[in-house]
Amino acid sequence: MAENGKNVGLFVTCLVDLFRPSVAFAAVKLMQDAGCEICVPERQTCCGQPAFNSGDMADSRAMAQMVIEEFEGFDYVVAPSGSCAAMIVKHYPELFKDDVDWHKRALDLSGKTFELLTFLSDVLGVEKVQATLDRKVTYHDSCSGLRELGIKEQPRKLLDSVEGVELVEAEQAERCCGFGGTFCLKFSDISARITDDKCEDLLKTDAQTVLGGDLGCLMNIAGRMTRRGEMVEVRHIAEVLADMTTEVPPISQVKE
Structure with a gap:
């Protein structure tokens, strides 16, 4: 530590x-x-x-x-x-x-x-945070974080200490969101299809909020959700762990 x-x-x-x-x-x-x-x-x-x-x-x-x-x-x-x-x-x-x-x-x-x-x-050995979020959430594992750095259990362990959170795992939580940095520009049609598949998987959880640790992935997912007209919040997990959700709006959300 x-x-x-x-x-x-x-x-x-x-x-x-x-x-x-x-x-x-x-x-x-x-x-x-x-x-x-x-x-x-x-x-x-x-x-x-x-x-x-x-x-x-x-x-x-x-x-x-x-x-x-x-x-x-x-x-x-x-x-x-x-x-x-x-x-x-x-x-x-x-x-x-x-x-x-x-x-x-x-x-x-x-x-x-x-x-x-x-x-x-x-x-640092942090095991819990002082935060509250009364929502059902699901977590997206980014390709680089998961495959290059082995980030999998850490966000889930910290999220477990947030009061009110219910984590529902997507069937394909580890699947690419289609962003891939310049990939989404070079191969936009393929990227859009991958992102649609990702959104479908996330929506199956009935989660109100999608969380993740990479802003590129989250902006990509949020943008696609918005264009589809889906009422789903998308946030970086740091904002939840720091108890900032009442101060900061979601990355993107369709308004009623």
């Missing part, structure tokens, strides 16, 4: 910064409640994942170098996103495999970087 007072750098992520800042505020609250000192470096930028997935290694390395320089002085680095955390943990060392100095620096950062829920549960 991490000692109280550890200096944590918050990697906000592009989507959270530009579209859903409340997720970052929720992350800060949760970690401060657990005794951490949080810093948000102002010069941080994209983790480089879109460029990496598109084969642009030069720009990926340039962005990775900036991230490494900004965050290597912290005890821990935490991101409220499985995909961005996985980029740093799994792919930064790969980007610099032919550069001894930068490879070491990438490995060092990789070793102390965590996705938010994993950090709370596995590193």
Whole structure:
């Protein structure tokens, strides 16, 4: 378990910064409640994942170098996103495999970087939160978080401590939502079909709220639900754990 007072750098992520800042505020609250000192470096930028997935290694390395320089002085680095955390943990060392100095620096950062829920549960040893949500919910496991970082039980364990929540598992909770970063742009027709299948699976649970740990997935699901006219809330789980649901509206919801 991490000692109280550890200096944590918050990697906000592009989507959270530009579209859903409340997720970052929720992350800060949760970690401060657990005794951490949080810093948000102002010069941080994209983790480089879109460029990496598109084969642009030069720009990926340039962005990775900036991230490494900004965050290597912290005890821990935490991101409220499985995909961005996985980029740093799994792919930064790969980007610099032919550069001894930068490879070491990438490995060092990789070793102390965590996705938010994993950090709370596995590193800080947080077992419960003070939050209330009287709703039936279902949880979407993002591809990167689940398959690259093994995030599965951590969100569910923390969610179990939220008063009033009833978690109903979807049959295909681990199935892709169709977002995939640039995939939804390159293969929009395929992406839309995958997202429709995902929405159908989530709706079968009769849950009032869909939760997840990756904003890209959640925005994709919320957008499709809205276009279908479905009355379902979509939220990042950090907002629920931080007890912010009465202060912050859902990501997207059709109004009556």
